Amino acid sequence: MKHFVSENVHDQAIIDVVFEASQGAMKAIETHGEDNVVNGVFGAYFREKGGLLTFDSIYRTFDKIEDFHKARYAASISGAPEFQKGIRHWLFESAGLEVPCEIVATPGGTGALSSTVKNALSPGDTVIHPDIGWGPYKTIALQHGMDIEHYTLFEGDRFNLDSFKSVCKKVMDKQGKVLVFINDPCQNPTGYTMLASEWDELLDYVNELSDKGPVILLHDIAYIDFTHLGNDYKKHFERYKHMRENVLSVIAFSASKTMTAYGMRIGAQVMISNNETELSRFKNACANTARGVWSTVNNGGMRLFSELALNPEVKEAYMKEKGEYLELLRERAKIFIQEAKESGLPIYPYKEGFFVTLRIDNAAVKNALHLALKEHNIFFVNVYGGLRVAICSIPKAKLCGLAKRVKAVYDDVLEKHS
Numbered sequence: 423m424k425h426f427v428s429e430n431v432h433d434q435a436i437i438d439v440v441f442e443a444s445q446g447a448m449k450a451i452e453t454h455g456e457d458n459v460v461n462g463v464f465g466a467y468f469r470e471k472g473g474l475l476t477f478d479s480i481y482r483t484f485d486k487i488e489d490f491h492k493a494r495y496a497a498s499i500s501g502a503p504e505f506q507k508g509i510r511h512w513l514f515e516s517a518g519l520e521v522p523c524e525i526v527a528t529p530g531g532t533g534a535l536s537s538t539v540k541n542a543l544s545p546g547d548t549v550i551h552p553d554i555g556w557g558p559y560k561t562i563a564l565q566h567g568m569d570i571e572h573y574t575l576f577e578g579d580r581f582n583l584d585s586f587k588s589v590c591k592k593v594m595d596k597q598g599k600v601l602v603f604i605n606d607p608c609q610n611p612t613g614y615t616m617l618a619s620e621w622d623e624l625l626d627y628v629n630e631l632s633d634k635g636p637v638i639l640l641h642d643i644a645y646i647d648f649t650h651l652g653n654d655y656k657k658h659f660e661r662y663k664h665m666r667e668n669v670l671s672v673i674a675f676s677a678s679k680t681m682t683a684y685g686m687r688i689g690a691q692v693m694i695s696n697n698e699t700e701l702s703r704f705k706n707a708c709a710n711t712a713r714g715v716w717s718t719v720n721n722g723g724m725r726l727f728s729e730l731a732l733n734p735e736v737k738e739a740y741m742k743e744k745g746e747y748l749e750l751l752r753e754r755a756k757i758f759i760q761e762a763k764e765s766g767l768p769i770y771p772y773k774e775g776f777f778v779t780l781r782i783d784n785a786a787v788k789n790a791l792h793l794a795l796k797e798h799n800i801f802f803v804n805v806y807g808g809l810r811v812a813i814c815s816i817p818k819a820k821l822c823g824l825a826k827r828v829k830a831v832y833d834d835v836l837e838k839h840s
């Protein structure tokens with residue numbers, strides 16, 4: 423029998439764990455009142471007094487952009503020229519680097535990830551993800567009819583390079599080509615940021631592996647503007663320009679968190695390789711995807727990003743404003759993590775960023791804890807290997823005492839499962 427929907431598409435109803443959990447939190451707020459509910463679901467930054475954070479330095483600049491620029495199509499399918507210039511400046515030149523690259527503007531980081539997957543592999547191929555990672559990675563793979571292999575992200579509190587190597591080797595032996603995801607810094611959902619030495623070892627291995635076939639390293643930097651390392655983090659992009667010819671590095675940039683502009687849908691694929699012919703073919707394929715899937719990216723949003731990147735006054739105001747919220751995030755993390763340590767609540771090795779994740783390997787215990795916490799009006803997101811706590815959206819007053827409360831519920835759940 424023929425259906426409206428094609429046999430080859432992923433047609434299951436979307437169960438988005440974040441939106442599902444947030445509905446529960448909203449209902450609880452209606453019934454019990456805002457003050458009595460901990461909503462640690464949303465991956466967007468919320469102010470201490472509630473309400474989505476919107477940077478004044480960004481939105482007052484947006485107000486000044488002429489209607490004409492907001493209304494028009496972008497001047498190029500690959501993104502407005504000043505946007506491309508802005509991306510180069512933001513990621514490389516502002517950190518004193520010069521990295522030759524190709525750029526295609528995308529609707530958010532999601533567009534950059536999806537287009538890279540689509541153009542690097544064919545349906546039926548295998549893409550490699552971390553086992554603990556952003557949920558939609560899986561949806562993106564399924565969109566393009568791909569299978570997934572996972573590397574184990576941690577060995578104790580360190581990046582598990584052995585697992586990364588063995589999974590990449592297995593896939594290379596099977597399909598003669600590798601596409602592997604890394605989300606760093608401020609990883610979602612754990613808040614881990616890889617050490618420079620871990621990156622060095624990883625890139626050495628990627629080089630070695632590329633002797634057997636092409637390696638596409640997809641580096642998702644969605645939270646790059648929330649690392650305390652600042653421009654120092656960007657220094658490692660320099661290494662991308664010295665990779666062997668059979669390596670393509672694709673940086674997936676998102677302006678969602680950088681500009682607190684989640685709905686504006688601004689992002690970019692930044693592609694670096696020493697094989698110019700192959701790089702150019704890949705860029706062309708991605709530009710064709712843009713034309714055939716979303717056309718051009720929001721021109722007003724691109725204009726806004728280029729103002730931020732290239733106008734020193736706007737950048738200075740932004741850095742000051744963002745600096746305050748970076749500090750607030752650090753304070754929130756300190757409260758939760760200190761109490762988690764004191765009370766013995768297990769967490770993954772958090773360094774910085776929007777999320778902390780409770781480390782619960784036993785899936786039955788994890789699911790039971792997730793449900794039990796809801797009974798206490800505490801809402802987190804159920805992820806692989808744990809429960810994600812969005813400290814970006816929980817004010818300090820609610821974080822005080824939270825880890826201890828969660829630990830008490832966890833102890834009850836463990837007792838029932840023993």
Ligand SMILES: Cc1ncc(COP(=O)(O)O)c(C=O)c1O
Pocket residue numbers: 465529530531532533556605610642644675676677678684688689
């Ligand atoms: C790890 C990670 N990558 C990519 C994205 C994509 O963000 P957007 O498509 O809004 O730019 C997100 C958004 O939450 C994320 O958490």
